Amino acid sequence: MAAIATTPKAAQLLQTLSQSTGATLWVPGSLASIENAQIYTSSLKDQIASIWHEYRAFVFCLATGAVVRAIASLVEDKSRDPAVIVIDRDSRFVISLCSGHQGGADELARLIAHQLDATPVLTGASASLNLPGIDILGLPFGWRQGSGDWTKVSAAISRRETVQVIQEVGSTLWQAHLPQGHSFYFGFPDDRESISPKARVWISATKRQFSPDADIPKVQWHPRVLWVGIGCERGTSRQLIEVAIAQVCQHYHLATEAIAGIATIDLKADEPGILEYCRDRNLPLKTFPADSLRQVSTPNPSSIVEREVGTPSVAEAAAILGGLGEVGSRRTEDKGTRRRGNGETGRQLTTNYSKIQNPLIVPKQIVKLEGEPGAVTVAIALSELEYTGRTGQLLLVGTGPGNLEQMTPAAKTAVTGADAVIGYSLYLELIQPLLRPGQIVESLPITQEKQRAQRAIELAQWGLTVAVVSSGDCGIYGMAGLVMEELQALGWNGKIPKVEVFPGITAVVAAAARVGAPLMHDFCTISLSDLLTPWDVIEKRLEAAAAGDFVTALYNPRSQTRTQQIITARGIFLKHRNPNTPVALVRSVYRSDEQISLTTLDKMLEFPIDMLTTVIIGNRSTRRHADWMITPRGYSVS
CATH class of the missing domain: 3.40.50.11220 (Rossmann fold)
Known part of the structure; x- marks a missing residue:
């Protein structure tokens, strides 16, 4: 730049x-x-x-x-x-x-x-319609643009005309996050529907030839779902490999842009022609040992090949394993409902070909080229999940107390730039102005923190950049620790997916700023929620904080069903503090419904306290002056 x-x-x-x-x-x-x-x-x-x-x-x-x-x-x-x-x-x-x-x-x-x-x-028109540009729609998923009249299709979308979308492969997540009232129509109309589209979008592995005289403009995206299995003699040229793949794709009307990668036997891991082809096309190469290939049932096994390399199939078996490897142990569809237009919800990675009975769509084809020695065997399998070609990232973002002005510029940038944003619905509502068209935005209930972390990791492993948002600081009672715990459990190497943590103003700091300077000396924070921590452990921490004369901030002090904990906590502090010790009760800090109450330890329960309240209990030297709460640091005052 x-x-x-x-x-x-x-x-x-x-x-x-x-x-x-x-x-x-x-x-x-x-x-x-x-x-x-x-x-x-x-x-x-x-x-x-x-x-x-x-x-x-x-x-x-x-x-x-x-x-x-x-x-x-x-x-x-x-x-x-x-x-x-x-x-x-x-x-x-x-x-x-x-x-x-x-x-x-x-x-x-x-x-x-x-x-x-x-x-x-x-x-641009798409920005005003809150839609992703049709010419960048598939970029987060690694799709490749095919032919078509992109300008005319974009114009039809900007006029809010009906645009037919026929998606045969690839992730449908983008469909699940379109705004209400969009003009896309998915699939083919039946006899009961009178749909007259003004443009058409194909999302397919098929290579279509569009006539310049077509009645409506069309474009095509090619998700990278084709895994090409290769078998060849030692020393086969890059040119022959390229010609063989192109010929087979052309014969079966497949787009080379939809190729996800090349797969072969590990004996070919150093084959110059294959390596050159993958390098020039920027394609991954997967190799498999003969023992693995031999386990795959294929339609055209060869005893000759088995005698040579120890498996009856190289190209077909490698293509199948290459495609299956993209799915691995990851879920491809959530238990939620699928979305096909307005009114439904969905969190799946893909809904198409989710149960491929036979992923091999092109059986082995042997290609020779006049003037070139050797031959190339090509087979093609269809993967359940497209290859993105990207290294996924997890952005663990602290959004601060809830007012965008209190959120760091780096955190704002992380949210806006992410492919997907995941969080609790309330937190997502507070950062709504930062979200942009085309983003995958998923909210899960407040009790499903683990599911949020797992979903974020799943998308990042696929290759997306995922922002996981927490209120306050994501590393203080937030999602950062849980996400990293889940990564550790999966054997994460610490590098892929990439992880970056964006700090935010946590509740105790925000609440303290609203009432003065109560944290000027040693302080601690204790959550009274016993959902994740046994209550007897929390009581021990309360006793230690009270006896140690720490200024103490209480998080999650009271819920609708959990009402005794704050009473017990006050009782513990009354054993060690003067009843007149200043206490601040700050609810929904920096939000539109903010409430601030300054009181004392003995009277604090006379005020409303709930899950959105941060309670700050002063130490022995904390004092109140007018509407401010001050804890002396010990500096001399002349």
């Missing part, structure tokens, strides 16, 4: 942004004193032209008209042009100017706006 500034104020703004994003800051020679900046001495227009193809995104702090004039001759095609962002000099607005979808300018504008606490300006 390149950041372009032409004035001192703009340079200062973009310098801070560059430090947090890794962008290269470019300034004219008149601003040569700016630290960590690249200097250009030509005109702005010539400078942009010289670096246009070196960056995937350009961020200008400049008048929009000046930017338009600078890039006008450089803009070619939205599928190739870099993203172009414009920020006004007061950093109030972040404008997605060019390549909003495929270039990623819309998402980048949202991310930068969260960094600057600004308003993103998105003018």
